[in-house]
Amino acid sequence: MxxxxxxxxxxxxxxxxxxxxxxxxxxxxxxxxxxxxxxxxxxxxxxxxxxxxxxxxxxxxxxxxxxxxxxxxxxxxxxxxxxxxxxxxxxxxxxxxxxxxxxxxxxxxxxxxxxxxxxxxxxxxxxxxxxxxxxLAEQSCLVLPGTHSKWARVEAGRVTGFATHMTGELYALLRQHSVLARLMPADAASPPSSQAFLAGVEAARADGALSHQLFAVRTLGLFKRLPPEQLPDYLSGLLIGHEIAHELAAGAPARLALVGDPALCARYGLALGRFGIAAPLQLDNxxxxxxxxxxxxxxx
Amino acid sequence: MxxxxxxxxxxxxxxxxxxxxxxxxxxxxxxxxxxxxxxxxxxxxxxxxxxxxxxxxxxxxxxxxxxxxxxxxxxxxxxxxxxxxxxxxxxxxxxxxxxxxxxxxxxxxxxxxxxxxxxxxxxxxxxxxxxxxxxLAEQSCLVLPGTHSKWARVEAGRVTGFATHMTGELYALLRQHSVLARLMPADAASPPSSQAFLAGVEAARADGALSHQLFAVRTLGLFKRLPPEQLPDYLSGLLIGHEIAHELAAGAPARLALVGDPALCARYGLALGRFGIAAPLQLDNxxxxxxxxxxxxxxx
CATH class of the missing domain: 3.30.420.300 (2-keto-3-deoxy-galactonokinase, substrate binding domain)
Incomplete structure (x- = not known):
């Protein structure tokens, strides 16, 4: 004992x-x-x-x-x-x-x-x-990235509503089981490329259909416009970028905080910067x- | 011989x-x-x-x-x-x-x-x-549904441009490998439900994020608002609806034809009806x- x-x-x-x-x-x-x-x-x-x-x-x-x-x-x-x-x-x-x-x-x-x-x-x-x-209690947006990311709106200490995005799960499915996986290295051996990630975020900001833009992961690899080891980062940027673009479509919240795994929150922080939200609060578990x-x- | x-x-x-x-x-x-x-x-x-x-x-x-x-x-x-x-x-x-x-x-x-x-x-x-x-040669839009659906624009007998949507592949991935699969029957034993399919199309027309709307397949099942055997059709409607909504965002083409598997083309034809395109030409292989x-x- x-x-x-x-x-x-x-x-x-x-x-x-x-x-x-x-x-x-x-x-x-x-x-x-x-x-x-x-x-x-x-x-x-x-x-x-x-x-x-x-x-x-x-x-x-x-x-x-x-x-x-x-x-x-x-x-x-x-x-x-x-x-x-x-x-x-x-x-x-x-x-x-x-x-x-x-x-x-x-x-x-x-x-x-x-x-x-x-x-x-x-x-x-x-x-x-x-x-x-x-x-954060008076009015804020709390983002909890993950397999099923959550975007929760808080007002006067209460959660007034929220939306789930299957971003992490879509990433894993496409990374492991789809036609896109064939052009990528099996393991993420190399350090993440923030340049490729942000290129994906920028593509998502242009607001095409996700089902169409995902195919670019294949064609950019096919035409060697992105090296194979950067394709997972581009895919990640596309998916996270789409999630953010839709959640911020009605305007940026006064306060936004990221809660969860530090590496993933850092990734969301980077993407949010492209949407005009600089250095949001990041909290671990x-x-x-x-x-x-x-x-x-x-x-x- | x-x-x-x-x-x-x-x-x-x-x-x-x-x-x-x-x-x-x-x-x-x-x-x-x-x-x-x-x-x-x-x-x-x-x-x-x-x-x-x-x-x-x-x-x-x-x-x-x-x-x-x-x-x-x-x-x-x-x-x-x-x-x-x-x-x-x-x-x-x-x-x-x-x-x-x-x-x-x-x-x-x-x-x-x-x-x-x-x-x-x-x-x-x-x-x-x-x-x-x-x-169709003068000016038309040819839609070839499938694992990787193609939307091709034709002018004066030439293909001027096209876009791929990974609709069929996303359906298969989500149907077989995702958290959504758990609530669905393993086989499509029952006849397809055009009602559930069209409910998915209508949800897609409302133009939310696909990554968010996909999660409804889970929650509609969880709260028994759709029976398990209708969830695959709802998922199909969501994905096909998103594809069509984005491709028709700039307006409906003067002529549109569907080319490919008759059952899949019929499904697209049903969805297109909700976007104001009635009874498009359907061609087999x-x-x-x-x-x-x-x-x-x-x-x-």
């Missing part, structure tokens, strides 16, 4: 492919971090989730547990139904599901616009970002801060 | 995945048709192509041979460099590559616009469409007619 007299909460960021556990102290400070490959999509059934939980918290004190992410989906440990937009930390906390005496699972967030949209885990990162940077804030709201 | 006293030409439509051979008579009429799975992408090296050719023409007379398609690509039998746009049948014929005494391979077509674009095989189908329907016309131009 590791003794952590100051430990107050076990916070779980339990996504599809990865489980991250944080032991948090009395001010929400991270005392210890652990990670496993027991993502929610790799587990099935109560026992499997319980076992993954026991393994990752081995030796930690029997503190209250708050979890966010795909662990609360239909195919997770137990379904925590989506909270509707607009929602603030209090609304999310109210819908937390009590799995047992110790463990609570946070709901995802749903936005029922022209098309319904959902997130699980990102709502907690947003709460964390607002806790760490209160100046804010899930622990969000889980702490929501635990406080719940009185854990 | 099959005796065909009227036979005049062996025409090969030699694509990536399939080889189709036609024995043509003195008026270009198809006397016999054969097909094999020896597409250009399945073959490597001179001997493999020669063998596939010998196999499919077994017993046919030793007539002149004209081939179009990926057989003339960098990784084909022999590279026949692209002809530049604008190009008519005479320009294509001039650039035909003489493989040996008997066999000629037609070039593909290249359009060097904002982004370079290419086709191989479709240029021959276009020549065939214009031969069969001379009224026009490659034999194109090869015949180009053979005449070459004096074979």
């Amino acid at each position: 590791v003794t952590n007299p100051q430990a107050r909460l076990i916070a779980l960021d339990w996504g599809s492919t990865r489980l991250r556990a944080f032991l948090l102290g009395g001010d929400g400070e991270v005392l210890a971090t652990r990670q496993s490959e027991h993502g929610a999509s790799t587990l099935s059934g109560d026992a499997a989730f319980a076992q993954a939980f026991t393994a990752i918290t081995q030796g930690w004190p029997a503190l209250p547990v708050l979890a966010c992410g795909m662990v609360g989906s239909q195919h997770g440990w137990r379904e925590a139904p989506y909270a509707p937009c607009p929602a603030d930390a209090a609304a999310l906390a109210r819908q937390a599901l009590r799995l047992d005496e110790r463990i609570r699972i946070l709901p995802g967030l749903m936005h029922d616009a022209a098309q319904p949209d959902v997130m699980r885990g990102e709502e907690t990162q947003i709460v964390g970002a607002l806790a760490l940077h209160p100046e 804010t899930a622990p801060a969000g889980l702490w804030r929501l635990a406080q709201t719940l009185g854990l | 099959v005796t065909n006293p009227q036979a005049r030409l062996i025409a090969l439509d030699w694509g990536s995945t399939r080889l189709r051979a036609f024995l043509l008579g003195g008026d270009g009429e198809v006397l016999a048709t054969r097909q094999s799975e020896h597409g250009a992408s399945t073959l490597s090296g001179d001997a493999a192509f020669a063998q596939a050719f010998t196999a499919i023409t077994q017993g046919w007379p030793a007539l002149p041979v004209l081939a179009c398609g990926m057989v003339g690509s960098q990784h084909g039998w022999r590279e026949a460099p692209y002809a530049p746009c604008p190009a008519d049948a005479a320009a294509l014929a001039r650039q035909a590559l003489r493989l040996d005494e008997r066999i000629r391979i037609l070039p593909g077509l290249m359009h060097d616009a904002a982004q370079p674009d290419v086709m191989r095989g479709e240029e021959t189908q276009i020549v065939g469409a214009l031969a069969l329907h001379p009224e 026009t490659a034999p007619a194109g090869l015949w016309r180009l053979a005449q131009t070459l004096g074979l």
Whole structure:
């Protein structure tokens, strides 16, 4: 048993492919971090989730547990139904599901616009970002790049709406399985080319159809206008550029922050510069801060 | 040896995945048709192509041979460099590559616009469409749906420019490998739903980002607003709708014709109706007619 007299909460960021556990102290400070490959999509059934939980918290004190992410989906440990937009930390906390005496699972967030949209885990990162940077609460746009990028609008501390873009997944599909992959080196051995990336961003800004512009990855390679090792960066720029162009079509938000993987956020930051948004705030994983804030709201 | 006293030409439509051979008579009429799975992408090296050719023409007379398609690509039998746009049948014929005494391979077509674009095989189908329907030659838009759909503009008998959309490939990738696939039945067992297809077309007409709208395939399934078996049709409608919306953004062409697989052309015809283009001309594979016309131009 590791003794952590100051430990107050076990916070779980339990996504599809990865489980991250944080032991948090009395001010929400991270005392210890652990990670496993027991993502929610790799587990099935109560026992499997319980076992993954026991393994990752081995030796930690029997503190209250708050979890966010795909662990609360239909195919997770137990379904925590989506909270509707607009929602603030209090609304999310109210819908937390009590799995047992110790463990609570946070709901995802749903936005029922022209098309319904959902997130699980990102709502907690947003709460964390607002806790760490209160100046974002009044009015801002939070961008969480990833497999399924989220663009969330925040007003008066509430998430009023959001949109998902399958940018990361499209990149992976096209990079690995499409005709475009044939001209590219299998591994990203060389350092990323920001020049090729920005050329893709600029093409996307010209606002052609994505399904057409993607084919340029092939033809630019075919006619040797871009070397093979730069084609993945051009593809990345096209996809990220399209996402940004559409999200900023109605005008740039007063405040914009990027939340997530630093390398990916840097890539988005570079692209945003081409849309007139210079040096946006970049935050690393804010899930622990969000889980702490929501635990406080719940009185854990 | 099959005796065909009227036979005049062996025409090969030699694509990536399939080889189709036609024995043509003195008026270009198809006397016999054969097909094999020896597409250009399945073959490597001179001997493999020669063998596939010998196999499919077994017993046919030793007539002149004209081939179009990926057989003339960098990784084909022999590279026949692209002809530049604008190009008519005479320009294509001039650039035909003489493989040996008997066999000629037609070039593909290249359009060097904002982004370079290419086709191989479709240029021959276009020549065939214009031969069969001379009224298309003055001014028209020819749409060839497929893995890589082509939208070609024709003026005064010449292809002045064209754009490729990776619509069919995106559909296959998303249908088979993406997160969207999980909610869909593995096989298209049920008959296609034109209602779900048109709902996807309508969503695309609203002009959101494709990367965002694709995620609706997931959420509409998640919230049971579309039954699983209709999700592939909705996805198809979204992708085809985006392609059409962008191509018609500058206005509808005076004449539009669809060329290719009848079921796919019917699908495009349905979608085009939503864009105000009613009952466009639909032509099945026009490659034999194109090869015949180009053979005449070459004096074979």
